[in-house]
Amino acid sequence: MLRAGATLLMSALGVIDLAYGSLYAGGNYENIWYVMGAIYIVFAGITALELQPWLFQPTVLGYSLFLFSAWLTSGVSRDPVAYSDKAIEIILAISMVQLIRISRSPDPVS
């Protein structure tokens, strides 16, 4: 259930980033948004297939925190779409923390 939710959040972030790149960025480094979105889509696939969770769960957590910190400190993209994107990113990070805890507990339930 948690894994499915995280997959959904990553897919949503991927779609938002790709759409942001084409609709909002308007020549302002739109390729970065495409790359960020594509990475989220790939991570969503990996998480859905449960490939190497010991490696990719921390990687997704790190990626989402990296992007959030970079956005917070860069001062760019302060608009409703970006705020929504970052709110989802925080929820995803919390979900990944839970997933890591569950998958590394002695008796994983998910």
Add this chain to the structure above:
Amino acid sequence: MTQSGIRKWSASRIILVVLVASVIAGSSVGFAASTTAKYQAPQTREINVFSYTLPFNDTLYRLPHDVFYPDRILVYKGDTVVIHFFNIDNGTERHSFTIDAPYNINIDIPPQSHPSNATFVANVPGIFLYYCVYHRPTMEGYMEVLG
């Protein structure tokens, strides 16, 4: 660090390491991007400034009818500014392009077919008046140095 070593890390440990590393890396990239966006590399800015005569009778209005074109100059701190001052007066009137301290620029020329130049580095930010010593208060302008 081996793959099996990382596999054996506790959840708390791996979350802590990932959190610290990601926040440090992300913040560094964010600050770097912010700084790069704000930083304006110094460059050489060549600016043509002309004397210009407005079409009114200066005796009647008791004001000089001479002005600068342009009367606003915008540069960044650190830029090398090259002023090309043209006195295009139809008569014989002298004009000057003068900025007081800290720049201390004074180009004082009669009407001529070529410009006289002054080059300086805009290393003090602020708003500085430039004026013609013969035709104040109308022949004045401002140079803004953004710091």
